[in-house]
Amino acid sequence: MNxxxxxxxxxxxxxxxRLDAQTGTMIRAGLETVINxxxxxxxxxxxxxKEAADSDLRVDVLSMGPPQASxxxxxxxxxxxxxxxLLCGQEFAGADxxxxxxxxxxxxxxxxxxxxxxxxxxxxxxxxxxxxxxxxTFLDLPVLTYVSRIEQIEGRALVAxxxxxxGCEVVRTSLPALLSVVKEINEPRLPTLAGKKRAxxxxxxxxxxxxxxxxxxxxxxxxxxxxxxxxxxxxxTRTGRIVSTETESVDACVSELVDLLKSLAxxxxxxxxLK
Amino acid sequence: MTRGVWVLxxxxxxxxxxxxxxxxxxxxxxxxxxxEDLTCVILGEHAGGQAQELVYRGADTxxxxxxxxxxxxxxxxxxxxxxxxxxxxxxxxxxxxxTTMGRTLMPVLAAKLHLGxxxxxxxxxxxxxxxxxxxxxxxxxxxxxxxxxxPQHRPQMxxxxxxxxxxxxxxxxxxGKVVAESVDPDELHSRVTSIGFRPDRTSEVPIQDxxxxxxxxxxxxxxxxxxxxxxxxxxxxxxxxxxxxxxDQGWVPYSHQIGLSGxxxxxxLYLALGISGSxxxxxxxxxxxxxxxxxxxxxxxxxxxxxxxxxxxIAEILPALLARLARPGKxxxxxxxxx
Numbered sequence: 001m002n003x004x005x006x007x008x009x010x011x012x013x014x015x016x017x018r019l020d021a022q023t024g025t026m027i028r029a030g031l032e033t034v035i036n037x038x039x040x041x042x043x044x045x046x047x048x049x050k051e052a053a054d055s056d057l058r059v060d061v062l063s064m065g066p067p068q069a070s071x072x073x074x075x076x077x078x079x080x081x082x083x084x085x086l087l088c089g090q091e092f093a094g095a096d097x098x099x100x101x102x103x104x105x106x107x108x109x110x111x112x113x114x115x116x117x118x119x120x121x122x123x124x125x126x127x128x129x130x131x132x133x134x135x136x137t138f139l140d141l142p143v144l145t146y147v148s149r150i151e152q153i154e155g156r157a158l159v160a161x162x163x164x165x166x167g168c169e170v171v172r173t174s175l176p177a178l179l180s181v182v183k184e185i186n187e188p189r190l191p192t193l194a195g196k197k198r199a200x201x202x203x204x205x206x207x208x209x210x211x212x213x214x215x216x217x218x219x220x221x222x223x224x225x226x227x228x229x230x231x232x233x234x235x236x237t238r239t240g241r242i243v244s245t246e247t248e249s250v251d252a253c254v255s256e257l258v259d260l261l262k263s264l265a266x267x268x269x270x271x272x273x274l275k
Numbered sequence: 276m277t278r279g280v281w282v283l284x285x286x287x288x289x290x291x292x293x294x295x296x297x298x299x300x301x302x303x304x305x306x307x308x309x310x311e312d313l314t315c316v317i318l319g320e321h322a323g324g325q326a327q328e329l330v331y332r333g334a335d336t337x338x339x340x341x342x343x344x345x346x347x348x349x350x351x352x353x354x355x356x357x358x359x360x361x362x363x364x365x366x367x368x369x370x371x372x373x374t375t376m377g378r379t380l381m382p383v384l385a386a387k388l389h390l391g392x393x394x395x396x397x398x399x400x401x402x403x404x405x406x407x408x409x410x411x412x413x414x415x416x417x418x419x420x421x422x423x424x425x426p427q428h429r430p431q432m433x434x435x436x437x438x439x440x441x442x443x444x445x446x447x448x449x450x451g452k453v454v455a456e457s458v459d460p461d462e463l464h465s466r467v468t469s470i471g472f473r474p475d476r477t478s479e480v481p482i483q484d485x486x487x488x489x490x491x492x493x494x495x496x497x498x499x500x501x502x503x504x505x506x507x508x509x510x511x512x513x514x515x516x517x518x519x520x521x522x523d524q525g526w527v528p529y530s531h532q533i534g535l536s537g538x539x540x541x542x543x544l545y546l547a548l549g550i551s552g553s554x555x556x557x558x559x560x561x562x563x564x565x566x567x568x569x570x571x572x573x574x575x576x577x578x579x580x581x582x583x584x585x586x587x588x589i590a591e592i593l594p595a596l597l598a599r600l601a602r603p604g605k606x607x608x609x610x611x612x613x614x
Contacts, residue, residue, distance in 0.1 A: 012415070037536070096391070097382070097385075097392065097394075098385060098386065098389070098390075098391065098392070101382075101386060124535060124536070125414065125415050126394075126414060127394070127395065127413075127414060127415075127535070128393075128394035128395070129378050129382075129394060130378075130381075130382040130385070130392060130394055131382075132382075133350075133378075133379055133382035133383050133386070134382045134383070134385060134386040135386075136383075137354075137382070137383045137386035137387055138386050142351070142466035142467050143350055143379065143383060143467075144467060145375065145378065145379045146375050146379075159470070161473075162375070163375075164375040164376075165287070165374060165375060165481055165483060165484070166287075166474060166475060166481045166484075167472055167473050167474040167475050168472070168473045168475075169347075169469055169471070169472050170469070170470050170471035170472070170473065171467050171468065171469050171470065172467070172468050172470050173466055173467045173468075174466055177466075177467075183529060183536075184529065184530075224391075225385075225389070225390060225391030225392075225425050225427065225428040226391040226392070226393060226423050226424065226425050227423065227424055227425070227426060228421055228422070228423055229409060229422040229423060229424050230421070230422045231419055231420070231421045231422075232419070232420050232422075233418070233419065233420070234413065234418075234419070234420045234561075238566065238579075238580055238581065238582050240566075240578065240580075240581040240582045240583055240584055241582070241583050241584070242573070242578055242581070242583075242584040242585075242586060243583075243584070243585055243586070244573065244585070244586035244587060245585070245586065245587030245588065245591065245592070246586065246587075250587065250591050250592060250595050251595065253585045253587060253592065254585075254592060254595045254596050254599055255599075256583070257567065257583065257585065257596060258596070258599050258600070260565075260567065260583050261511070261544070261600075264543065264544055264565060
């Protein structure tokens, strides 16, 4: 194995997001941003593979976003990635998952041939988890989602665990392949001081639509099959009944809860209803 | 000309997984709004044997693609077969459950066929003027909802969050058509092969399939108290969930974590004990059918989504509740009564 690519995204530090009451759009001014927390696991896995490799293994990191998204790329470099790239330009703006994946796939094809492409399972802002599998498909690679462990890489074959409903599926694939990874896979390291210094000095190459040979019709809002109709705050209100042990006895409160549980006829393990 | 609403059923362990009936229910209401037929496609090994069940739950047509090599989901053959069926029948809408299968297969199809796809929807309806599918989903930690449409590309595709709606009641008098689809051996090739499956070690119900989730948070104060959550879950035949705080404290493993940074659940009953209800946590459970919260802080966010809440001290309430539920011997086994 010679070369790994990690895809990362810069996201708002989630809980601080506010909407503009008039326009319904996200207020971006002053918004704190971080590298998508789930991407750190992909970066860590790539760096571990590099450290464990017998021969030279190069790890590239690629992102797409506004100029400041280069900060997310630098965070990955600080953790041990070698080279950083950013897809940036007006033509990429407003992309949905399809157009984002198209651009990233074009970017990857431009950067060269990779044995392994890693990404986080989803980003904490959009939370779609779609871009990874889409990129793999555009590049005609085998796609492994929800990877919780890379068990073995031998020659051109990789064995991995996938965290799926009810357990863990062990799968084998040929390389190159695209893997989206979940939190169980490792514990991301903190960047070292030397790593941070290196990241500050590193040259993050910016690529535009022309450099990646993209079809302009497939980029940004123009290239996006989906459109946002509206964005709104969810109504956080159910008209629930709230009782308090300040005004009622613990027994009375608990009795009311038990009555509710009975009325729901929740089935117990044995298939018997709670009576 | 595109016709009809399609949903993708799911076979797991040789049987139709109940999440299939949820997507059928979603598809049924859209098909009715459009005045179109509802088709459920299911790929698997034994799915054909239960195709009639999908009709009873609301499908007009069930297309069964049965083959031993389709017993386990593998994205290459599933995407190839679905691509062919979509090209042959041109459905207007295609839905799948946002399971690990749906969230893998649908993006691959979207990229292959140049289609729009919206992930993890909790609301779907038809815009009556344009006859477009309006796809509503939570984003940014559940702080924001977005409604999305796909103006040009067909089928319009969405995955729907499991447990975000109930299946339709089973109606054995419903009539429908079951069509056995052929499989070309060339379609079965896969670059990824499954070489084993290790079920979760715990004998508990998988948390995302559980009817009841009993979740604990920081308010439980220590690991010993958290053990009572397990006892309560057992009483109710449910699974154990936890807030990020409880997991970070090391009281329970990460696999129990509910929320944006963990798992999303929507059980019939969600009991949140000592959980304040951060946006992160609410994103993973607010679609639950009935939410019960116990917390000592009357201002806690969790009460805003609760159907029933008790403001009080967990250390008093939890033992009292356990005592009421855990009768002598096996929980609830005392009286077989009809009361």
